[in-house]
Amino acid sequence: MYAKCVMSVFSECVVAHPFAAQQLCSLSPPTKSSSSGTWTTILSRRACLFTAVVSAANLALPSPVLAVVSYIDDFEDEEERVVHLFEEVTRSVVCIKDVEVSSPGSSTMIPPNDEGISIEGTGSGFVWDKFGHIVTNYHVVAKLAKDTAGKQQSQVSLLYPNGDVMIKVARLVGIDAAHDLAVLKIDAPGDVLRPLTLGSSKKLKVGQNCFAIGNPYGYEHTLTTGVISGLGREIPSPAGSSIAGAIQTDAAINAGNSGGPLLDSFGRIIGINTATFTLQGSGMSSGVNFAIPIDLVLKLVPHLIVEGSVSSP
Known part of the structure; x- marks a missing residue:
């Protein structure tokens, strides 16, 4: 044309x-x-x-x-x-695999040749700081949070500067089911950990461009684009309560995108992709997707890192 x-x-x-x-x-x-x-x-x-x-x-x-x-x-x-x-931004975004291991003794290390493990789901997350903290959704690591037998793992994949993939078993640091947030921690070299640049969700406007990076259906580091479709939405949380102030977007968010960043045009995170409405009976996204605003995340994550939970919203 x-x-x-x-x-x-x-x-x-x-x-x-x-x-x-x-x-x-x-x-x-x-x-x-x-x-x-x-x-x-x-x-x-x-x-x-x-x-x-x-x-x-x-x-x-x-x-x-x-x-x-x-x-x-x-x-x-x-x-x-x-x-x-x-x-x-790609090096700041991680793939999180929800894994069940056959032996409780191997819950802190990756079994050789993936023997005796079952991958039960995938999600996304992003590097929060140089100390190895990874922020994601609570529902991505809910099985690990509820595990009492020591058989659940969260395996985090991230990129070296040369493009090679590093896989680490993450330790669960803090959870907040009411706001669908969780913090993991991995031991990784400093040159691999590239914290995502934090933005603000205060002055967002409907119609503003936005970008989502995550791992839908296990396809790592996928970019989708769209606009902010609405602000101040209320969405359900895994705890049965509601999360206020959510960002609505038409940038495609599917299974595996949860926990990944929603970015503005400068690559700054403005929200955490967390939910989508699906077409009834199809399992397909309707194009109505939601992200937890980064300003709320900024208030809660420090508590999760230090205290392991949040005492108040």
Whole structure:
């Protein structure tokens, strides 16, 4: 679509400006096998060259050309910004596996070759600090919290700077079922632990862009995008009470996304993805998804780390 639009307005201009047309047509066109991304890149380069040629010839560019050139540049800038956001944040997001081990004695270490373990679910979380604290949803680690036989594990996977995956067994530090929050702790080298940049949920606006990174259905480090669809929502908690002030978003959140970060356009966390309404009988997301606001999380997590629980909301 962009290619046709650009070529159309370029055609109008080159008829009026033969010198510019000669310069523009001296470029080799893309081959038939070129992807749409290649078309956009080539056209963007042509647009820049065409602008320079016409400017040097002291000719006036018609406004349609200026509008299309600006639109393509903005489109490419937006795409690059989202790619950069994902690359910067990925190492701060972890995959959490809910595992049952066959022997209570192995509950603090990963059994060799995954022998005698059963993976019962996956979730997400993020690095809170350089001490190895991981924040997630309570319902992601509920089985570990209720385990009395020593057979439950939460295995946390995170990335080394070179992209390799490190897996650690996490220790449960604190829980708050009423707000669906939990804190785990892992022993990991400092160069692996990259705390997520904290934002604020106070001044969020409906329509603002947002991004979710997590592990839906076990597919690690998946990015979904959307907007903030509503604010001040009330959602149920695992304790049977309600969580006030939740953020509603249409960024896709599915099983495995729980506990992962909801980010603003600068890669700062504004909420913890926690719930979604599903289409009845289908198990599919309806597009109505919720996140716990980060301002609430900031009040509660220090208590969970120090005291193991929260005495008041």
